[in-house]
Amino acid sequence: MNQPFLTLAQIDEVADAIRARTSQQPRIGMILGSGLGSLADSVQSPDVIPYSELPNWPVSTVFGHVGQLVIGALENQPVLVMQGRVHFYEGISMSQVTLPVRVMQRLGIEILIVTNAAGAINPDFEPGDLMLITDHLNFVGMAGFNPLIGPNLDELGPRFPDMSQAYDRALNDLARKAAREHGVLLQEGVYVGLSGPSFETPADLRFLRTAGADAVGMSTVPEVTVARHGGTRVLGISGISNKANLDGNTMTTHEEVIEAGRVIVPKLEKVVRSVLSLL
Numbered sequence: 277m278n279q280p281f282l283t284l285a286q287i288d289e290v291a292d293a294i295r296a297r298t299s300q301q302p303r304i305g306m307i308l309g310s311g312l313g314s315l316a317d318s319v320q321s322p323d324v325i326p327y328s329e330l331p332n333w334p335v336s337t338v339f340g341h342v343g344q345l346v347i348g349a350l351e352n353q354p355v356l357v358m359q360g361r362v363h364f365y366e367g368i369s370m371s372q373v374t375l376p377v378r379v380m381q382r383l384g385i386e387i388l389i390v391t392n393a394a395g396a397i398n399p400d401f402e403p404g405d406l407m408l409i410t411d412h413l414n415f416v417g418m419a420g421f422n423p424l425i426g427p428n429l430d431e432l433g434p435r436f437p438d439m440s441q442a443y444d445r446a447l448n449d450l451a452r453k454a455a456r457e458h459g460v461l462l463q464e465g466v467y468v469g470l471s472g473p474s475f476e477t478p479a480d481l482r483f484l485r486t487a488g489a490d491a492v493g494m495s496t497v498p499e500v501t502v503a504r505h506g507g508t509r510v511l512g513i514s515g516i517s518n519k520a521n522l523d524g525n526t527m528t529t530h531e532e533v534i535e536a537g538r539v540i541v542p543k544l545e546k547v548v549r550s551v552l553s554l555l
């Protein structure tokens with residue numbers, strides 16, 4: 277697991293290992309972020325595979341990430357749910373961070389629903405809100421850690437993939453409809469992905485706000501970049517866990533992020549289930 281770039285053969289080794297453990301053919305992949313993993317508990321006829329039993333699969337060391345794949349049905353849709361994800365700050369390569377999305381693509385998954393916990397930069401957002409991700413700022417990629425750096429996997433996508441519509445407009449419309457139908461407030465905005473693990477300084481946050489970010493987190497952008505490279509359609513939803521600390525007068529903690537998940541999960545579950553039933 278130390279080589280920076282995973283090959284197609286290594287990706288296929290994982291896809292084969294999953295096929296050997298389930299006869300189900302998932303169409304939709306889901307990544308559940310910090311404190312948001314309990315959605316996986318309602319998957320029907322689940323085949324559960326701990327990450328530690330899959331070759332090459334990165335295992336998260338972060339509290340709040342269970343670390344298993346749950347394959348089954350949600351709202352009659354065949355899904356593969358990642359209960360917990362790994363982050364770049366855990367010290368692994370971008371290729372490893374995004375391996376799960378590559379495996380999803382090799383398994384024939386067409387749609388990725390990605391969730392995360394994020395801090396609100398937009399002053400109109402409150403902890404507990406949901407935010408539909410309409411676009412992202414790839415700061416980590418701009419700093420030289422784009423997950424597509426390295427040999428291009430031509431079988432999966434082009435050297436220079438388009439990112440003009442990273443978040444699928446038709447799926448966004450379904451999420452808006454789903455939220456409306458269930459009376460759930462769905463904020464919308466731009467997610468900025470940073471490496472972490474330290475939270476932002478007030479100066480970082482003022483800068484990010486000027487740059488056009490509405491919410492900040494430490495994940496998602498690499499996975500979405502790789503998803504789009506391979507032609508996978510993406511729906512992204514952030515659970516706002518805290519107000520980012522622009523004035524320097526409050527502190528952000530991981531406990532706060534996990535706690536907010538309890539408020540966010542029931543709303544997120546309504547919206548995601550409803551989107552699945554509309555697909």
Ligand code: HPA
Nearest residue numbers: 393394395492493494533
């Ligand atoms: N900053 C970065 N990542 C986060 C935050 C935050 O305030 N909240 C949840 N993830």
